[in-house]
Amino acid sequence: MAKIDLRSEIKEFLRSRRARITPERAGLPVYGGNRRVKGLRREEVALLAGVSVDYYVRMERGSLAGTSDGVLDAVASALHLDEAERDHLFHLARQSRAPGGPRRRRPAVTVRPALQQVLDAITDAPAWICNGRYDVLATNHLARALYSPVLADTRRTANTARFVYLDPAAAGTFFVDYDRIAGDVAAKLRMEAGRDPHDEELIALVGELSTRSDLFRQRWASQDVRLHRSGRKRLHHPAVGRLDLDVESMELPADPGLLLTVYTAPAGTATADGLALLASWAAEQEKPATEIQAPERQDLPGT
The missing domain is CATH 3.30.450.180 (Beta-Lactamase)
Known part of the structure; x- marks a missing residue:
């Protein structure tokens, strides 16, 4: 693995969490029985989170740089994220806001x-x-x-x-x-x-x-x-x-x-x-x- 791609991490994480939430679990009505997606649609997540569809689509494409903590909280609630998943989403957002940088080797850690x-x-x-x-x-x-x-x-x-x-x-x-x-x-x-x-x-x-x-x-x-x-x-x-x-x-x-x-x-x-x-x-x-x-x-x- 040459690097951990942040945009891919965000995209795959949000998609995987959306795929596991059924409309019934999210409290949404289901019309018809022929849904082409596993879990929620992106527009359904946007509705539950109170953001526009375009805004959520941009998030799921890996762009969290301008996303406020309030929106992150709303998306986390819409996707029923647990404590670890919520923390992970915030970590990804924090890294998105930080200046991009190359791989770096941490200083050697010695136990005091x-x-x-x-x-x-x-x-x-x-x-x-x-x-x-x-x-x-x-x-x-x-x-x-x-x-x-x-x-x-x-x-x-x-x-x-x-x-x-x-x-x-x-x-x-x-x-x-x-x-x-x-x-x-x-x-x-x-x-x-x-x-x-x-x-x-x-x-x-x-x-x-x-x-x-x-x-x-x-x-x-x-x-x-x-x-x-x-x-x-x-x-x-x-x-x-x-x-x-x-x-x-x-x-x-x-x-x-x-x-x-x-x-x-x-x-x-x-x-x-x-x-x-x-x-x-x-x-x-x-x-x-x-x-x-x-x-x-x-x-x-x-x-």
Whole structure:
């Protein structure tokens, strides 16, 4: 992928959202049974949003540069956009208003020592810091143990999106709800593309995944977007088995673009016991070789 084309992003996003809304859902009367379009017509969206047909057609052709926040809100309501979709529409509009620019490489992000201290102070729960491209930038010892399959390839910065789409056999075993996870990853990457369509590393990642994964191409074409939010994640860890974890993801205001994610489980549950077992396993894995007791020597007869 050479670039993320902003006009195409706007056009395909609005068309895809319009196609899923039926007149009945929008509260419009239906005359006759022979509709040639899937979902709403453009003139119906214009009517619901209170703008002229020409104005909405111009928007759907990829031009949001002069669109007010009020009109964006009205279109979002007409298309029944959820919170993530509404935010995405506003991100696209904001980028349309900004001066055009070439692809740019973001400065290398390093996690501040104080943030690593925060991670290390969380001793009973896996925690890590990533960016919107799913690069894993810092972990505590339990997160390294929990996500050991994701972190196994040390040739470059670990990236959850690459693991999900480029190692589907391992990812399908690790993530119990692999299909949902794959959809969420693509949707969150598209959300990131709306925030910064000129990010060179994001463009390269989307291009790599599009080239190497049929599933990613399908999910990317859906135009779905998601926010990084709280939820549940079900994993099958190779050392401790099934873990059903509560996930809290939060943006770091002092470090824009970075997310802190913490995995927990209610006390007394099988998953809480599994995390305790994971901690023991992680401690064994991180012992220096000199601390690992050698097996007793078994002398052969006659020696």
